[in-house]
Each structure stands twice: as structure tokens, then as C-alpha cells.
Amino acid sequence: MRLLKALGAWLDFRLRLGEGIREAATHPIPKSSASWWYVFGSAALTVFGIQVVTGILLAIVYVPSAAQAWSSLQVLNHDLTLGWFLRAMHGWASNFMVALVLIHMIQVFLFGAYKFPRELTWIVGVFLLLMTLGMAFTGQVLRFDQDAYWGLGIGASITGRVPVIGGALVHLLLGGPIIGGDTLSRFFALHVFIIPGLLIGFVGLHLLMVLKLGINEWPMPGRIVRRETYLKEYEQLTHEGVPFVPDAIWKDLVFGAAIVAAIGVCAAVFGPFGPKGQPDPTIIQASPRPDFFFLWLFSLLSLLPPQMETPVLLLMPPVAILILLLVPVLSGEGEKHWKKRPVAVLTVLVVAVALGSFTHLASTTPWSPEMDAWSGAPVPISELKGRSALERRGALVFQAKQCRNCHRLGREGGMRGPALDEVALRLTSDQLIRQVLQGGGNMPAYGKNLSPAETTALVAYLETLKPAGRAPAHDASQP
Amino acid sequence: MSETLKPTRRTMLTRLGILLNAGIGAVLAVPVVSYLLAPLRGKNGAPYNQWVKLGPLEQFPEGETRLATFRNPVVRPWDGQTADIPCWVRRIDAEKFQVFAINCAHLGCPVRWFAASGLFMCPCHGGVYYADGSRASGPPERGLFEYEHKVEDGELVILAGQLPTLAAQDRTGRRKTCDC
Numbered sequence: 001m002r003l004l005k006a007l008g009a010w011l012d013f014r015l016r017l018g019e020g021i022r023e024a025a026t027h028p029i030p031k032s033s034a035s036w037w038y039v040f041g042s043a044a045l046t047v048f049g050i051q052v053v054t055g056i057l058l059a060i061v062y063v064p065s066a067a068q069a070w071s072s073l074q075v076l077n078h079d080l081t082l083g084w085f086l087r088a089m090h091g092w093a094s095n096f097m098v099a100l101v102l103i104h105m106i107q108v109f110l111f112g113a114y115k116f117p118r119e120l121t122w123i124v125g126v127f128l129l130l131m132t133l134g135m136a137f138t139g140q141v142l143r144f145d146q147d148a149y150w151g152l153g154i155g156a157s158i159t160g161r162v163p164v165i166g167g168a169l170v171h172l173l174l175g176g177p178i179i180g181g182d183t184l185s186r187f188f189a190l191h192v193f194i195i196p197g198l199l200i201g202f203v204g205l206h207l208l209m210v211l212k213l214g215i216n217e218w219p220m221p222g223r224i225v226r227r228e229t230y231l232k233e234y235e236q237l238t239h240e241g242v243p244f245v246p247d248a249i250w251k252d253l254v255f256g257a258a259i260v261a262a263i264g265v266c267a268a269v270f271g272p273f274g275p276k277g278q279p280d281p282t283i284i285q286a287s288p289r290p291d292f293f294f295l296w297l298f299s300l301l302s303l304l305p306p307q308m309e310t311p312v313l314l315l316m317p318p319v320a321i322l323i324l325l326l327v328p329v330l331s332g333e334g335e336k337h338w339k340k341r342p343v344a345v346l347t348v349l350v351v352a353v354a355l356g357s358f359t360h361l362a363s364t365t366p367w368s369p370e371m372d373a374w375s376g377a378p379v380p381i382s383e384l385k386g387r388s389a390l391e392r393r394g395a396l397v398f399q400a401k402q403c404r405n406c407h408r409l410g411r412e413g414g415m416r417g418p419a420l421d422e423v424a425l426r427l428t429s430d431q432l433i434r435q436v437l438q439g440g441g442n443m444p445a446y447g448k449n450l451s452p453a454e455t456t457a458l459v460a461y462l463e464t465l466k467p468a469g470r471a472p473a474h475d476a477s478q479p
Numbered sequence: 480m481s482e483t484l485k486p487t488r489r490t491m492l493t494r495l496g497i498l499l500n501a502g503i504g505a506v507l508a509v510p511v512v513s514y515l516l517a518p519l520r521g522k523n524g525a526p527y528n529q530w531v532k533l534g535p536l537e538q539f540p541e542g543e544t545r546l547a548t549f550r551n552p553v554v555r556p557w558d559g560q561t562a563d564i565p566c567w568v569r570r571i572d573a574e575k576f577q578v579f580a581i582n583c584a585h586l587g588c589p590v591r592w593f594a595a596s597g598l599f600m601c602p603c604h605g606g607v608y609y610a611d612g613s614r615a616s617g618p619p620e621r622g623l624f625e626y627e628h629k630v631e632d633g634e635l636v637i638l639a640g641q642l643p644t645l646a647a648q649d650r651t652g653r654r655k656t657c658d659c
């Protein structure tokens with residue numbers, strides 16, 4: 001013990017760091033800031049630490065080559081002792097990190113912590129959020145599987161919509177004419193050097209400002225932030241305050257440990273993410289899906305009207321980022337407490353509900369045809385009983401012409417178009433014929449691909465699709 | 480204190496030093512930037528788009544649409560499977576062909592051909608195209624991308640080499656041949 005102390009003293013005499021560290025650790029903070037609500041930022045930092053460690057450990061095995069990345073992940077998953085666990089930790093920690101950064105941001109927003117003099121801390125925080133999302137996306141690319149391949153294709157297609165320089169940007173994004181070795185190499189550099197380097201620098205800045213400007217006090221309704229008086233008031237609060245270590249930090253430590261434990265449990269129980277199928281574009285039986293935090297975007301891309309898509313895709317991100325950056329500039333003073341800021345609370349709620357429901361929608365993907373329904377989901381027997389020969393032939397046409405890929409019958413099939421269990425209640429036979437032959441309302445026209453006999457049979461069958469005892473649709477122009 | 484801020488010989492020399500570094504930095508930025516922009520210029524002087532063989536005509540029966548694959552003309556040794564590019568070949572009659580990109584004109588997902596209904600369907604956001612590649616429904620704004628093609632020595636040859644996106648294709652035409 002004595003030896004250790006002596007060593008410490010020897011080191012500190014030369015490093016001269018002890019004094020500064022002690023001061024930073026024990027700096028007084030407002031009593032109310034030693035709160036369980038103020039632990040998310042430090043937890044995100046802890047998870048970032050996990051990412052650095054597990055990331056380096058994975059990098060000593062992973063091969064960033066388009067030809068071999070996928071097999072090196074297989075080796076990690078199956079051949080290396082606990083390689084799967086490290087991959088799982090890295091993947092789950094990534095999800096936790098995005099979640100924690102978002103929660104931290106919402107908390108800071110609702111507590112008005114971005115107001116004077118902490119505007120720049122918020123702005124740096126916005127960049128930290130973008131970098132965290134950047135890490136999540138580039139990380140998905142490094143898991144070089146089918147999803148990564150087609151995900152890159154989507155990224156390139158969005159980039160290609162930029163007017164004039166779109167083509168050049170696509171080549172810069174991919175590092176060449178196609179998604180291939182050059183693409184993976186540059187995403188590796190982004191994920192492993194460029195973004196983490198920036199992230200470390202920005203985290204340092206963020207923390208420095210938290211230290212210099214002090215942790216935000218617990219907001220009180222009616223306690224207004226004014227540029228002229230705030231610093232004095234805050235000093236008063238810290239004067240009556242408590243030292244950061246140990247009064248506040250124990251909560252950070254406990255919460256951080258709980259998060260690390262949760263990541264470990266998720267990793268052990270659920271295992272690593274993918275890789276899914278090989279990144280071979282000739283295997284076209286793919287249904288690419290993005291990772292969880294980009295699912296909302298997937299929904300948005302499916303639901304936007306075609307003409308609106310390019311403007312929304314290209315304008316939405318910069319506008320959203322600009323709004324976030326401007327938040328502290330526009331409301332740097334005033335009320336901090338959420339009870340007095342209904343617009344702020346409402347904004348958070350609306351954004352959360354919107355993103356939440358988009359994400360939820362993406363888990364059912366009602367807009368995607370079910371590619372195998374025509375062969376895999378036969379017409380239910382109950383829908384064939386008591387039908388005439390012609391009608392049954394229609395059911396066959398219905399199945400063979402892939403109608404099932406978009407239309408449900410008896411709870412099976414795609415949801416791109418309406419379910420047809422009761423279609424005879426909605427459309428008369430004339431309307432059915434027209435709809436089938438000419439399409440419309442998002443349905444392709446089948447005129448060229450159905451013989452008159454097939455059309456007759458198909459429509460005869462569709463006319464039987466209604467609950468027993470209810471009258472079929474009636475053409476109002478006919479007596 | 481204010482005395483030391485007066486321009487002396489040493490402050491002048493310091494400024495000169497800074498200028499020197501800035502100048503050298505600017506000169507060195509030229510190779511760095513052109514290195515970063517290299518992907519814009521094709522590889523080893525070869526253009527990205529070249530004529531590639533898809534195979535003998537017998538592989539493509541008349542009146543049918545078949546999947547064909549080709550090795551991208553410009554590759555890296557470590558591209559692996561990613562340089563094997565699929566496309567859809569539609570043989571209309573003895574002479575007439577259409578060669579469609581696999582990538583949906585919406586956001587590039589792989590479209591699949593359904594012969595019975597004569598439709599291409601996209602698994603991502605539900606884009607659908609007719610047999611001739613024109614848009615049928617869903618989010619795509621236009622029809623499928625097409626490769627320029629010709630028949631040479633009994634083989635089908637297409638002009639290919641780039642990931643088809645709206646930027647690499649003619650944005651105006653509904654279905655324009657690839658002029659990338």
C-alpha cells in the first residue's frame with residue numbers, strides 16, 4: 001500500500017494531473033442534479049467504451065474484403081471461442097447506444113438543459129447523435145450480407161437522386177461503379193477510423209463543456225433562464241450544492257453497470273445479428289430489411305407518394321438536422337420546466353408516435369408483395385366448397401396468376417392490395433372485370449395476361465367471395 | 480504585455496513560418512483530394528461501361544424472360560461474388576430483346592419476374608412492372624432500367640458496368656436505354 005502511494009506520488013509529481021482530476025471529480029453540482037434522470041449521457045459513454053473494446057477485438061479477426069468478409073463473420077460466429085459472444089455484444093451495444101443517445105437527447109430537451117449557456121453542448125450533442133447513427137449504418141454494412149448489399153444499393157439509389165452531381169456522388173459513395181470491394185473498404189475506414197475518431201473528439205468537447213459549464217440544475221416551473229442572471233443563480237445553486245464524486249457519480253455507476261449487464265444478457269440470450277445470406281447479388285430471393293433504428297425510414301420510403309419522394313428524401317435530413325441545431329439558438333432563454341413548455345412536450349410526443357408507428361408498420365410490411373404466397377398459400381378449402389366447375393377454375397387462375405402475392409384470402413397472402421374475402425360485397429361483376437383487366441388504384445392491369453376464358457372464370461370465382469346470406473354488390477345504374 | 484504584440488522580427492518570422500506550412504499543406508492537399516476523387520475517373524483508364532457477353536442466343540427462348548448473370552467488366556481481385564451481376568433478358572421474338580437491370584427503379588432492390596402474371600415485383604416497397612419493363616404500380620417513378628444491347632456472333636452482348644441508379648440513367652424517358 002505504501003509502495004503504491006509512493007508510486008502514485010512519483011507519477012503525479014511528473015504528470016501533474018492529480019490536482020486537475022481531483023478538482024474535476026469533486027466539483028460542486030446543484031443538489032438536484034444528482035438525479036437518476038441524469039444518468040443517460042454517462043451510460044451512453046460507457047456503452048461507447050464497450051464498442052471501442054469489442055470493436056477492436058472483432059477487428060483483429062474480421063477481413064474487410066468483399067470476397068471474404070462474410071466468411072470471416074462465419075468464423076467469428078462458429079469457429080472462434082466466444083467470437084459469437086463478442087459479435088453479439090457489439091451488435092447489442094450498438095442498439096443500446098442509439099437508444100441511450102436518443103433518450104439522453106429527449107431528457108435534455110424536456111429539461112431545457114440546452115438553454116443558455118449550454119447551447120454549444122447541445123449542438124455538439126446533435127453531431128454526436130448523427131455520428132452514432134452513422135456508426136449504426138456503417139456497422140450494418142460491415143456485416144457484409146444480403147441486407148448490407150441491398151442496403152448499400154438503397155443508399156446509392158437515394159444518393160443518385162441528387163440533381164446534377166448525383167452520379168458522381170454515387171461513385172464516391174461506392175468507391176467505384178458497383179457495390180464491391182472498394183465499397184466495403186471505404187465503409188470499413190469510416191466505421192473504424194473516421195467516425196470513431198470524430199466521435200472521440202466530439203465526446204471530449206461535450207464532456208469538457210459539461211465540466212466547465214456545470215451540470216444542468218433540476219428545472220423548476222417559473223424559474224426563468226435569463227442571460228444576465230443565470231450564471232449568478234447557477235453559482236448560488238452549486239454553492240449550496242454537493243460534490244459530483246461521490247454524491248452524483250454513484251448513480252451513474254449503478255445505472256452504467258446495469259446497462260452493461262443488460263447488454264451482456266441480451267448478447268448471451270439472443271446471440272449475434274446475422275450475417276444473413278451471402279452478399280451475392282445473383283441470389284435474388286432477397287427481401288432486404290434495414291436494422292431496427294432505420295425501419296421507420298423503410299416505412300416512409302414505401303408510403304410516400306412517388307412524386308414527393310425525391311424532395312422528401314433529399315430535403316428532410318438537412319432540414320431535420322438544421323432544426324435540431326437551431327433549437328438552442330431559437331429558445332436559448334426562458335422557461336426550462338416541461339410543464340410550462342407544452343409545444344416542446346407535444347413535439348416530442350408527435351415525433352415519438354410517428355417514428356414508433358412507422359417502425360411498427362415496418363415489422364408487418366403491408367406494402368411488400370408476399371413473393372411466395374402464390375405457390376405457398378393455397379386457397380383455403382372453405383373457399384372452394386360448393387363452387388361450380390367454372391368458379392373452381394377461377395380459383396385456379398386466382399392462384400396461378402400470383403394474385404395471392406398482393407391479396408389476402410382467409411388470412412393468408414400479401415397485403416399490398418385489399419383482402420378479397422368479401423370482395424363480392426364491394427364490386428359487381430362488371431366492376432371486377434374492369435379492375436382485373438385495366439388495373440388502377442395501385443393494381444397492375446392484367447388485360448394482356450388473361451385469356452377471356454380465364455377472366456370469366458376468375459370473375460365468376462371472385463363473385464362467390466362473400467359471407468353466406470348477404471347480397472352481392474349492386475350496380476345502382478341498373479334496375 | 481502589449482509591448483510583445485508589436486511586430487518584431489520574431490513575430491514576423493513566426494508568421495512566415497505559419498505561411499510556409501499553410502502553403503506546403505495546400506500543395507499536399509492536391510494529391511490527397513485527387514486520390515479521394517479517383518472513383519470518379521474509371522479504373523486504370525478503362526471506362527466503367529463496356530460490352531459484356533450474356534451468352535448464346537439459344538439460352539433465351541423466344542417469348543420468355545430469363546435471368547442472366549455476367550461478370551462486371553471492371554473488377555477488383557477481391558470483389559468476390561459482388562461482381563457477379565444479374566439481369567433479366569426478355570426475348571420478344573427472334574431478333575428483338577430487352578435487357579432489364581435487376582435493380583428496381585425505386586431504390587435498387589432486386590425485382591423478381593413472375594411469368595404467369597407477366598409482372599416484375601419488387602420485394603422492398605412493392606413496386607410492380609409489366610413484362611416490357613414499364614411501371615405498373617407502387618413507388619417507382621419510372622419503368623425498369625434497360626441495358627443497351629446487340630447481337631454479336633450469335634451471342635447477346637450488353638453495355639454494362641455500373642450500378643443502375645436514376646443518376647446513371649436518363650431521368651426523362653420512361654424507359655430509356657442505358658447511356659451511362
Ligand code: FES
Pocket residue numbers: 583584585586587588601602603604605606617618619
Ligand atoms: S426498391 Fe423496389 S419498390 Fe422500393
